[in-house]
Amino acid sequence: MTNVDTIDELWSSVNNAVRNNYLITAACFIEQKGLVAGHGYIVKDFVVAKDANGNEVNLVKMRNPYKQIGDTSFKGSSHGDWTGRFSQSDAS
Amino acid sequence: MGPQDWTKIEGSGKLFTDSSFPADATMLSWKEYPRTVGGLAKYLNWFQEFKRPKDLHSMAINTKNPIQSVSLFGDEYDKTGNLVAGNIEQGSVGDNYLLTVAAALAERGDFIPKMFEQTKYSDEGIFTIKAFVKGRPEYITVDDVFPVYSHNTAFAKPTADGAWWLPLIEKAFAKVHVNYEMISSGT
Numbered sequence: 001m002t003n004v005d006t007i008d009e010l011w012s013s014v015n016n017a018v019r020n021n022y023l024i025t026a027a028c029f030i031e032q033k034g035l036v037a038g039h040g041y042i043v044k045d046f047v048v049a050k051d052a053n054g055n056e057v058n059l060v061k062m063r064n065p066y067k068q069i070g071d072t073s074f075k076g077s078s079h080g081d082w083t084g085r086f087s088q089s090d091a092s
Numbered sequence: 093m094g095p096q097d098w099t100k101i102e103g104s105g106k107l108f109t110d111s112s113f114p115a116d117a118t119m120l121s122w123k124e125y126p127r128t129v130g131g132l133a134k135y136l137n138w139f140q141e142f143k144r145p146k147d148l149h150s151m152a153i154n155t156k157n158p159i160q161s162v163s164l165f166g167d168e169y170d171k172t173g174n175l176v177a178g179n180i181e182q183g184s185v186g187d188n189y190l191l192t193v194a195a196a197l198a199e200r201g202d203f204i205p206k207m208f209e210q211t212k213y214s215d216e217g218i219f220t221i222k223a224f225v226k227g228r229p230e231y232i233t234v235d236d237v238f239p240v241y242s243h244n245t246a247f248a249k250p251t252a253d254g255a256w257w258l259p260l261i262e263k264a265f266a267k268v269h270v271n272y273e274m275i276s277s278g279t
Contacts, residue, residue, distance in 0.1 A: 040192030
């Protein structure tokens with residue numbers, strides 16, 4: 001994403017793009033927060049939530065479209081909901 | 093890009109071979125000007141065979157990772173109208189910037205099928221993809237001969253349900269950029 005000078009502008013830009021149903025992909029150069037460096041992700045959603053202390057937290061929902069190495073189990077559609085950590089069904 | 097009379101080739105019953113993007117070393121890289129970053133030089137000796145999906149399918153049927161039946165958009169799309177948009181597989185060229193966008197498009201209804209002039213896998217192995225090249229709408233025609241390695245495509249793989257739209261889009265993109273090496277690393 002270009003033409004943003006501050007982190008707030010970045011979040012605003014992401015929010016605007018998501019609300020307008022833009023096609024958004026993302027990647028990072030350094031591995032962090034479980035994201036693999038140099039890997040491509042699809043940005044699905046952006047929300048501002050509040051943590052237990054009432055502080056606003058920016059959350060980006062992303063999908064990894066790639067097959068994991070060695071995974072030969074996948075045969076069906078990828079259109080199902082995410083069921084892992086931070087999903088609607090995540091009780092942790 | 094490609095033959096102007098592709099509509100005459102389709103349905104002719106004769107396998108199409110794209111002489112403007114031949115299945116040889118020139119499809120992989122530009123020998124005189126190899127890329128120093130993200131190049132394919134170290135892999136070139138691996139990719140000396142070029143095959144069509146139907147040949148790969150029959151070759152690999154008894155291997156550990158058999159290629160599913162050959163289809164343009166896959167069994168899932170034929171049954172439900174939804175493309176398999178996840179579990180895509182990159183190959184030996186650094187073009188995940190392209191594959192990720194293709195996967196994102198595949199999640200959105202008919203964007204990918206509408207890129208193709210064909211609605212099903214062409215018996216002649218000819219595929220015409222509509223795309224903007226430097227801002228101009230173009231028809232990019234490719235054949236279905238791919239560089240292979242270890243019973244599968246060297247670069248983007250068919251999806252888990254046997255769809256070849258992703259390797260074909262990647263091949264069309266490589267053709268526009270002269271060869272596969274030139275699409276490495278997002279440049």
